[in-house]
Amino acid sequence: MSSPDLYGLRERFEKDNILLCFNGPISRSLIEEIGNALKNYLKSEQLSPASALDVFAAYIELTQNIRHYATSSQLPGADTATVIVSHYDGCYSVAAGNIVRASDGRKLVERIESFANMDKAELKTAYKTQLRQPRDADAVTGAGLGLIDMARKSSKPMETTLKEIGNDTAYFSLSIKI
Structure with missing residues (x-):
């Protein structure tokens, strides 16, 4: 096995303005550690507190959704996440x-595509409607508000892709702009 081209990777990160990139099995403690690094970076950039909180919240929501899905689905490889924050x-x-x-x-x-067709007022109504829904006592995750909240905070419609990879599996990705 040859050594990876780290300089080439660094150049790609700079070209695409990638601030943070992670690829591997995601755990609760890793989500926290990467989250702390992201918070420190955003603080050093003197981003407004509200914007920094929105970026951090999107990171937390996406990574926790992956972790919860991996746990509940027991699908091999579902816990391996790719996370990128860019500017x-x-x-x-x-x-x-x-x-x-x-x-x-x-x-x-x-x-997610249904959210793209909603304006801010419709997203607010969808959020309030979901908030009022009775919560399943056996649910291991939240009340289902996270995606709607991210759609509300996103400055552009969320972008999603699904690439079929065989054996009834696919690679799902979601991107949020703040």
Whole structure:
């Protein structure tokens, strides 16, 4: 096995304005450690507290969703996440992806695309409607508000892709602009 081209990777990161990149199995403690590094970076950039909080919240929501999905689905490889935070055109992008069951991915893409067709008022109504829904006592995750909240905070419609990779699995990715 040859050594990776770290300089080439560094050049790519600089070209794409990538501030943070992680690829590997995601755990609760790792989410926290990377989150701390992200907070420190955003603080050093003197980003407004509200914007820094939105970027951090998007990172937390995406990574925790991957972790919860991996735990509940027991799908091999679902816990391996790719997370990228970048900055360009005055906008921060938080993107994350992982392996999912293709059927789960299609449902998620459909749900996210429905948010893209909503304006801010409709997203607010959807959030309030979801907030009022009775919560399943057996649910291991939250009340289902995270995606709607991210759509509300995103400065552009969230972008999602689903790439079929075989054996009824796909690679799902979601990107949020703040």
